[in-house]
Amino acid sequence: MSAFVIFAYFIVKTDSLVSLLSKGKRYPVYAKFSNVSGLFKSAPVRLAGVQIGLVEDIFLEGGRAVVRMQIKKKYTLTTDIRAAVTSVGIVGENFIELSYRKEFETPNPSTVPPGGEIKTVKTFGLEEVGAELKAISPKVRAVLDSMNGILADNDFRESIKGTVQNMRDISENLKTISGENGTAARTIDKIDRVALRLTETVDSLKKFLEKVDDSLFKEDRGILDNLETTASQLKTTAEDLKSIVARVRKGEGTAGKLLTGDGLYKKLDGSIESVNTFLKDLEKKKAGLDKTKLNYYAGVDYMTGEKNARFAFGMDLNFPGFSLFTRVREDALEGGTDFTVMAGKQYKYFTAAAGMVDSGLGAALYLNLFNRRLNLQLEASRFYKARELSWDRSPLLKAVLSFSLNKNIDVSAGYEDVLERESRKFLVGISFRN
Numbered sequence: 001m002s003a004f005v006i007f008a009y010f011i012v013k014t015d016s017l018v019s020l021l022s023k024g025k026r027y028p029v030y031a032k033f034s035n036v037s038g039l040f041k042s043a044p045v046r047l048a049g050v051q052i053g054l055v056e057d058i059f060l061e062g063g064r065a066v067v068r069m070q071i072k073k074k075y076t077l078t079t080d081i082r083a084a085v086t087s088v089g090i091v092g093e094n095f096i097e098l099s100y101r102k103e104f105e106t107p108n109p110s111t112v113p114p115g116g117e118i119k120t121v122k123t124f125g126l127e128e129v130g131a132e133l134k135a136i137s138p139k140v141r142a143v144l145d146s147m148n149g150i151l152a153d154n155d156f157r158e159s160i161k162g163t164v165q166n167m168r169d170i171s172e173n174l175k176t177i178s179g180e181n182g183t184a185a186r187t188i189d190k191i192d193r194v195a196l197r198l199t200e201t202v203d204s205l206k207k208f209l210e211k212v213d214d215s216l217f218k219e220d221r222g223i224l225d226n227l228e229t230t231a232s233q234l235k236t237t238a239e240d241l242k243s244i245v246a247r248v249r250k251g252e253g254t255a256g257k258l259l260t261g262d263g264l265y266k267k268l269d270g271s272i273e274s275v276n277t278f279l280k281d282l283e284k285k286k287a288g289l290d291k292t293k294l295n296y297y298a299g300v301d302y303m304t305g306e307k308n309a310r311f312a313f314g315m316d317l318n319f320p321g322f323s324l325f326t327r328v329r330e331d332a333l334e335g336g337t338d339f340t341v342m343a344g345k346q347y348k349y350f351t352a353a354a355g356m357v358d359s360g361l362g363a364a365l366y367l368n369l370f371n372r373r374l375n376l377q378l379e380a381s382r383f384y385k386a387r388e389l390s391w392d393r394s395p396l397l398k399a400v401l402s403f404s405l406n407k408n409i410d411v412s413a414g415y416e417d418v419l420e421r422e423s424r425k426f427l428v429g430i431s432f433r434n
Contacts, residue, residue: 025072025073026053026070026071026072026073027070027071027073027114027115028056028068028069028070028071028114028115029068029069029071029077029112029114029115029116029117029118030066030067030068030069030115030116030117030118031066031067031069031083031096031117031118031119031120032061032064032065032066032067032117032120033064033065033067033085033120034064034065034122035065035085036058036065036067036085036094037094038085038087038094039055039058039067039085039094039095039096040055040058040094041055041056041057041058042054042055043055043093043094043095043096044095044096045069045070045071045095045096045098046095046096046097046098047075047081047097047098047099048099052071052072052075052098053069053070053071053072053075054069054070055067055068055069055095055096056068056069056070067083067096069096076111077098077111077112077118078109078110078111078112079106079109079110079111079112079119080100080104080105080106080109081098081099081100081104081112081118081119082098082099082100082101082104082118082119082120082121083096083097083098083118083119083120083121084096084097084099084120084121084122085097098118291319291320292317292318292319292320293317293318294315294316294317294318294434295315295316295317295318295433295434296313296314296315296316296433296434297313297314297315297410297431297432297433297434298311298312298313298431298432299311299312299313299410299429299430299431299432300312300429300430300431301412301427301428301429302427302428302429303416303425303426303427304425304426304427310329310330311329311330312327312328312329312330312431313327313328313329314326314327314328314329314340315327318346321345321346322343322344322345322346323343323344323345323346323351323353324341324342324343324344325340325341325342325343325344325353325355325364326339326340326341327339327340328340329358338358338359339356339358339359340355340356340357340358340359340362341355341356342354342355342356342357342362342363342364343355344364344366349367349368349369350365350366350367350368351365351366351368352364352365353365353366357379357380357381358379358381358382358396360381360382360383360396361381361382361383362379362380362381362382362383362395363379363380364377364378364379364380365377365378366378372404373403373404374401374402374403374404375401375402375403375404376399376400376401377398377399377400377401377402377414378397378398378399379397379398380395380396380397380398381395381396382395382396383395395419396416396417397417397418397419398414398415398416398417398418399414399415399418400412400413400414400415400427400429401413401414402431407433408432408433408434409430409431409432409433410430410431410433411428411429411430412427412428412429412430412431413426413427413428413429414426414427415427
């Protein structure tokens with residue numbers, strides 16, 4: 001009987017005995033938890049499912065549970081490890097789980113020394129699940145009550161039926177629109193026609209600009225090349241004349257002897273000075289011509305109204321302090337073609353111009369901001385009294401704000417006939433320039 005009691009005592013105290021006998025092969029570490037319900041002494045400590053130690057003691061410190069663990073010395077822990085109280089299955093034993101996760105990683109982690117502390121993470125156990133369910137239960141019940149009240153309402157059910165029928169009607173309308181004779185098909189056909197007209201306009205403009213390039217800038221054909229050739233020939237002639245005058249002054253040759261008179265020498269010298277003056281003026285004009293910029297563009301405007309597309313192309317010639325504007329475009333109000341030719345004076349941030357605007361007397365103000373990327377155009381034209389009407393018609397005023405997406409593409413938006421409320425039209429447009 002005594003032997004049986006002693007054997008039972010050692011069965012109960014096996015873990016304590018093992019802990020006592022293995023102290024030389026383990027080292028202690030600590031972890032602090034807010035709740036360790038179900039965890040007992042001698043519970044295993046596992047890392048990746050492998051037992052590497054056991055719980056030696058559990059006690060309170062400052063309102064938190066402190067767990068003292070014994071870790072086998074052959075296992076080294078680092079400071080980026082975390083401890084949690086977990087269990088195997090729903091009713092399994094509780095134990096300490098150690099884990100390394102990506103979110104716990106720290107640069108250059110150090111080794112946890114004997115007696116060191118391991119940081120912990122909270123697990124979501126059955127008690128926490130029960131508390132959360134208890135907290136949201138009244139809200140779920142209230143939502144279910146509201147849904148039952150709504151579904152029991154006859155008006156609501158009728159409204160749902162009406163909504164379903166409306167969705168069917170919308171589906172049928174969409175089928176009609178997308179068909180061959182639907183609105184979408186007609187819109188796509190209109191866009192194709194507009195694109196074709198734009199292509200033809202761009203081709204015509206391209207041929208026109210090629211002729212302009214040939215006339216102004218092409219080698220052996222352009223005006224600039226002819227001016228440079230003429231200037232070079234005049235310089236050569238001037239050098240030859242200077243050489244002749246020098247020889248005459250020395251009295252060399254028959255010509256030198258015949259031309260020793262002061263009168264003839266002065267005439268020759270004056271002619272050379274005149275040539276030099278002419279050459280200097282020609283250099284100044286050439287320098288001004290080099291600063292001249294030719295800008296040409298083609299674009300299309302889309303306007304409110306029955307006729308919603310208008311094409312235009314134009315050319316601007318900018319001299320130092322002076323500009324010449326030309327444009328040809330469709331007349332969206334009366335049909336036909338409008339021509340614009342204006343001369344303007346350049347200032348720092350704006351240009352004021354006057355002349356013929358859309359085939360009528362007019363004036364314009366162009367405001368340039370942000371290195372000419374943002375431009376405000378104000379054009380006024382048709383200052384006349386309509387003979388067939390009994391009232392004076394206001395001038396046609398156009399206000400457009402344009403923005404340069406890059407050096408070749410501009411987008412714009414504005415109003416046509418701003419002063420007339422009944423005929424005012426909103427427009428958006430895009431243009432392509434050199």
